[in-house]
Amino acid sequence: MARSVGLCAAAVLAAALSLAGCQKADEARTGAEAGGKKQLVVGFAQTGAESSWRTAETNSMRKEAEARGIKLLIAFGQGQQANQIKAIRSFITQKVDAIVLAPIVETGWEPVLTEAKQAGVPVILVDRGVKVSDNSLYVTLIASDFVAEGEMAAEWLAKKLGGKGTIAELEGTTGAAPAIDRKKGFDETLAKKYPDMKVVLSQSADFETGKGKEVMEAFLKSDKGRQLQAVYAHNDDMALGAIQAIQEAGMKPGQDILVVSIDGVKPAFEAMVKGTLNATVECNPLFGPITFDTLRKVLAGEAVPKYIKNEDQLFDQSTAAQVIGSREY
Numbered sequence: 001m002a003r004s005v006g007l008c009a010a011a012v013l014a015a016a017l018s019l020a021g022c023q024k025a026d027e028a029r030t031g032a033e034a035g036g037k038k039q040l041v042v043g044f045a046q047t048g049a050e051s052s053w054r055t056a057e058t059n060s061m062r063k064e065a066e067a068r069g070i071k072l073l074i075a076f077g078q079g080q081q082a083n084q085i086k087a088i089r090s091f092i093t094q095k096v097d098a099i100v101l102a103p104i105v106e107t108g109w110e111p112v113l114t115e116a117k118q119a120g121v122p123v124i125l126v127d128r129g130v131k132v133s134d135n136s137l138y139v140t141l142i143a144s145d146f147v148a149e150g151e152m153a154a155e156w157l158a159k160k161l162g163g164k165g166t167i168a169e170l171e172g173t174t175g176a177a178p179a180i181d182r183k184k185g186f187d188e189t190l191a192k193k194y195p196d197m198k199v200v201l202s203q204s205a206d207f208e209t210g211k212g213k214e215v216m217e218a219f220l221k222s223d224k225g226r227q228l229q230a231v232y233a234h235n236d237d238m239a240l241g242a243i244q245a246i247q248e249a250g251m252k253p254g255q256d257i258l259v260v261s262i263d264g265v266k267p268a269f270e271a272m273v274k275g276t277l278n279a280t281v282e283c284n285p286l287f288g289p290i291t292f293d294t295l296r297k298v299l300a301g302e303a304v305p306k307y308i309k310n311e312d313q314l315f316d317q318s319t320a321a322q323v324i325g326s327r328e329y
């Protein structure tokens with residue numbers, strides 16, 4: 001009952017927000033048109049706010065839109081694909097000039113992307129890809145190579161452990177491209193090159209710190225968890241939760257159990273400086289500039305590549321103190 005009241009309230013709020021968005025889109029157009037220029041209106045269907053990486057991505061999009069005088073309507077999916085689909089439909093109704101989508105999961109997008117295409121609204125995917133039978137349903141994907149990130153983490157750990165050891169894996173949101181691909185890159189590297197390194201425990205913690213801590217606590221109480229040499233987390237937030245769990249179990253993260261993760265957010269650098277996190281693979285969330293540069297080309301009718309790749313790199317404790325001051329997120 002409490003849940004359905006919550007859902008109801010959320011629906012009313014979502015409707016109010018979408019109405020507010022609609023009014024804002026109209027006001028933006030009227031104001032800009034009075035000055036003789038049509039202001040671009042872009043809808044951004046964001047996953048939610050599950051991690052500090054995600055907040056950095058939202059801020060980058062917001063800041064860049066503002067700098068360019070673009071009206072950006074942001075809808076947070078709160079981790080639910082259904083909310084993102086609703087938001088996209090609302091953007092289409094509002095006749096936005098383009099839609100930017102950071103899809104929570106990979107599958108299930110065909111119907112709503114077809115609606116956007118039929119309405120003539122170009123869709124740019126940022127950060128995560130989708131699996132669709134018709135790739136013309138989106139214009140381009142701007143993202144990191146998540147498989148390569150998993151491979152980098154595995155290679156770093158293999159060097160540290162001398163190719164031998166037992167590992168726990170904290171996976172991201174089930175069905176999300178980074179969870180699928182980071183697992184693939186990491187697990188396949190071990191299977192192919194380091195057969196004496198084994199992932200003995202693996203579970204989703206949804207990219208969240210609290211869940212990362214909970215799952216790690218349960219791991220540490222299990223028989224396999226008492227023998228761990230390392231933890232591989234699909235993002236920094238879950239790694240930071242795991243670090244707390246390891247400390248509360250009376251061990252030293254970074255020493256008794258090595259911790260490697262992905263994202264490269266500032267709190268991860270702080271943990272590396274303290275010695276509790278060993279390494280992180282940067283996955284740059286600052287999508288604003290490249291997204292709006294690409295959008296400008298798309299709206300001008302220029303061809304853009306189907307995949308625009310973010311370049312990633314690994315950082316560990318050896319350089320953390322040196323580079324922490326220059327980190328932007």
Ligand code: AHR
Nearest residue numbers: 051053054127178207235
């Ligand atoms: O899609 C990118 C992932 O999503 C980031 O690694 C994670 O922190 C997030 O929420």
